Amino acid sequence: MTGFSMSATPHSASEPREHLDTAIEREYRRARFLRRRDLTLAILTPIVLLIAWELAARTGLLDPRLFTPPSAIAVRGWQMIVTGTLWIDVFSTVARLIAGFVSGAILGIVVGLLMGVWRPLRAALDPTFTALYALPKIAILPLLLLIFGLTETPKILSVTISVFFVVQINTLAGIMQIDSRITEAARAYKASGFRLFRYVLVPAALPSIMTGLRVSAGMAVIVITAVEFVASNNGLGYLIWNSWQLFQPDSMFVGLIAVSLIGAISTGLVILLERAMLPWRHGRGPRKKGKTT
Structure with missing residues (x-):
């Protein structure tokens, strides 16, 4: 029993460290995903608005004399x-x-x-x-x-x-x-x-x-x-x-x-x-x- 408990101690002590590393890695990936998502939204939003404006002016939904494409x-x-x-x-x-x-x-x-x-x-x-x-x-x-x-x-x-x-x-x-x-x-x-x-x-x-x-x-x-x-x-x-x-x-x-x-x-x-x-x-x-x- 003594030999079993001594051999199990290092393994059990390393488990919290592994959980901590996993949590840090997961949080890092989440933060990186959020940064990429925010950057993508910031770039796509004006592009989508410009495309919508162009289509509306070309199709007559907006008067092109006032709202130039x-x-x-x-x-x-x-x-x-x-x-x-x-x-x-x-x-x-x-x-x-x-x-x-x-x-x-x-x-x-x-x-x-x-x-x-x-x-x-x-x-x-x-x-x-x-x-x-x-x-x-x-x-x-x-x-x-x-x-x-x-x-x-x-x-x-x-x-x-x-x-x-x-x-x-x-x-x-x-x-x-x-x-x-x-x-x-x-x-x-x-x-x-x-x-x-x-x-x-x-x-x-x-x-x-x-x-x-x-x-x-x-x-x-x-x-x-x-x-x-x-x-x-x-x-x-x-x-x-x-x-x-x-x-x-x-x-x-x-x-x-x-x-x-x-x-x-x-x-x-x-x-x-x-x-x-x-x-x-x-x-x-x-x-x-x-x-x-």
Whole structure:
């Protein structure tokens, strides 16, 4: 009996390890399947919609004079790319977007952090910022045009103001939601002034700051497109509006698609920045366990 129990012990001890390896392998395969399924759905959905649009326009379910088939839009887009007319509008919009977004984001982060750590500044500015945030940003454009004229400044400032309020509000919220026990513990370890600001407050508020940047990236694209509708003679907003006035739906759809791509790219770049700065919020999920000897 003693010999039997001693020989059975190693075998019974290895069973939980085998079950654990099996569970890890099964979870890894499930996670890999879900990633592939999500990627497939993300690719197939727009393709199916485009095919349905093409068939509906070709069969008369949609008026092709208003809803140009995707194939015709692609031909028109290629013509505009080859001739260079589309690039002029894209570069104009992107330049204004970058200038306005970067300046608005920097100002929003700085002001939000200062309001979060300095109570008198928060008391002085918070009511005013709350009222100004509710004001439609495109409504400020006539005032900016009166001050700066038909230059690039009003267009860039419209984006700057829109981005500023979104980022400032999220940055301030990130500072205000920090647990007081964290700051007390930091001060107990002699963290004060710039060290407290650099190593405690900013990292704790960073998730909220990145959320503000993601939201404001899409808003910036909307604002610059709307501004170019009425106060520009180039840019994608001008292309869309002018094409509508001239009843050129194929060119209009090219502009709409270009704006959508710029919005997606802008948001994607912010997401990549967020993944780089907040890696703990974007875990890779289960990994396949390596073979052990």
